[in-house]
Amino acid sequence: MSTVLSQSKRALAAEVWRRMFDYFMSTSGERLRILAELDLTPNDSRALHTLDGLAGRTMRSLAEEWSCDASNATWIVNRLETRGLVERRAKPGDGRVKLVVLTAFGEKTRDRLKDAMYFPPQDLLEMPTAALQALKAAMLKLPR
Amino acid sequence: MSTVLSQSKRALAAEVWRRMFDYFMSTSGERLRILAELDLTPNDSRALHTLDGLAGRTMRSLAEEWSCDASNATWIVNRLETRGLVERRAKPGDGRVKLVVLTAFGEKTRDRLKDAMYFPPQDLLEMPTAALQALKAAMLKLPR
DNA sequence: TATTGTTATACTCTATAACTATA
DNA sequence: TATAGTTATAGAGTATAACAATA
Known part of the structure; x- marks a missing residue:
C-alpha cells in the first residue's frame, strides 16, 4: 500500500474522521448513563x-x-x-x-x-431512510 | 417527528451504529497513546x-x-x-x-x-477515494 | 531458580462535610 | 443568611515492591 497520499484525499479522510469523532463524542453522556444504570x-x-x-x-x-x-x-x-x-x-x-x-x-x-x-442514538433512528442506507453502504467499506 | 419506526429502519440504524461503534472503539488505543505522549x-x-x-x-x-x-x-x-x-x-x-x-x-x-x-486513523487514510467520498456525503447528513 | 498470584503500601482521583470569605 | 470556593477527611482505583505458593 502507498504511503503517499494526495492532498485532497487527506482532507477527505480528515473531514470524515472529524465528523465521526464529533458525533461519537456527542453521545458519550448516554454511555455513561447506561453504565450508571447497571452500576x-x-x-x-x-x-x-x-x-x-x-x-x-x-x-x-x-x-x-x-x-x-x-x-x-x-x-x-x-x-x-x-x-x-x-x-x-x-x-x-x-x-x-x-x-x-x-x-x-x-x-x-x-x-x-x-x-x-x-x-442506536435516537437522532440516528430519526434520520431519513435514504441517508441511513447511504451511511450503511459506506460503513460496510470501513477497514475493520 | 414520528416515534413509530419501521422494523427495517430500526435494523438499518442499528447496523450503522454498530459499525461506527466498533470502528471507533477499535481506535481507542491510539487515543490513549496520544494522551500519554502529552502526559x-x-x-x-x-x-x-x-x-x-x-x-x-x-x-x-x-x-x-x-x-x-x-x-x-x-x-x-x-x-x-x-x-x-x-x-x-x-x-x-x-x-x-x-x-x-x-x-x-x-x-x-x-x-x-x-x-x-x-x-484520521491510518487505515481510513488508505481507503479508496470513492468510498471516502461516499462516507463524507453520508456523514454530512448526521444530525449533529 | 523462575513463575503465578496476592498482600502491603503509597499515590491519584472522587465525594461528603466542615470551613472561610464575600455578598 | 446565602453563595463561591477551599480544606479535612474518607473511600475507590492504580502502581511498585515485597511476599507466599507452586513449578
Whole structure:
C-alpha cells in the first residue's frame, strides 16, 4: 500500500474522521448513563467484555490485556467477584494458575450492557431512510 | 417527528451504529497513546477542552459541566494549575468568584491534543477515494 | 531458580462535610 | 443568611515492591 497520499484525499479522510469523532463524542453522556444504570464503571465494562463463561482467563493474561499491573488485575477481579459477576477456578494442571470466568449473572450483565451500547442514538433512528442506507453502504467499506 | 419506526429502519440504524461503534472503539488505543505522549489523562483532556484563554469559567460552572463535586473541580483545576496549563483570576465585580483561564501553554497543549485526535486513523487514510467520498456525503447528513 | 498470584503500601482521583470569605 | 470556593477527611482505583505458593 502507498504511503503517499494526495492532498485532497487527506482532507477527505480528515473531514470524515472529524465528523465521526464529533458525533461519537456527542453521545458519550448516554454511555455513561447506561453504565450508571447497571452500576458499572467503564473499567468494569472493559473487564466484562474481556471475559467469558467458558474458557477462563489467567490473571496474568488479563493484566496484559488491560495494560495494568498484576496487582491491579487482582483488585479488578476481586471487585467483580464480590459482586458475583465472575469467579476464580483452579487450573487442573498447574496449582499456581487461576482461571477467571464469568458467572451466569456476569454473562447476563455483559449481554445487557452490550445490547444497550449497540442501541442506536435516537437522532440516528430519526434520520431519513435514504441517508441511513447511504451511511450503511459506506460503513460496510470501513477497514475493520 | 414520528416515534413509530419501521422494523427495517430500526435494523438499518442499528447496523450503522454498530459499525461506527466498533470502528471507533477499535481506535481507542491510539487515543490513549496520544494522551500519554502529552502526559495528560482523559480527565485532563476533557478539562482542557472546556476552558479557553479569554472568557474564563467559574469553578461552579466547571463542576456542573464536568458533573462532579465543587471540591473535585478544585482538585482538577489545582492539578492543571500546578502544571502551568491554567490560572485562576479574580472576578472584578464579585470577590467570591474565581475565573479559570487557559495559559498560553494550556492553549498550545489543547490545540496539539485536538490536532492529534482529529488526525484520521491510518487505515481510513488508505481507503479508496470513492468510498471516502461516499462516507463524507453520508456523514454530512448526521444530525449533529 | 523462575513463575503465578496476592498482600502491603503509597499515590491519584472522587465525594461528603466542615470551613472561610464575600455578598 | 446565602453563595463561591477551599480544606479535612474518607473511600475507590492504580502502581511498585515485597511476599507466599507452586513449578
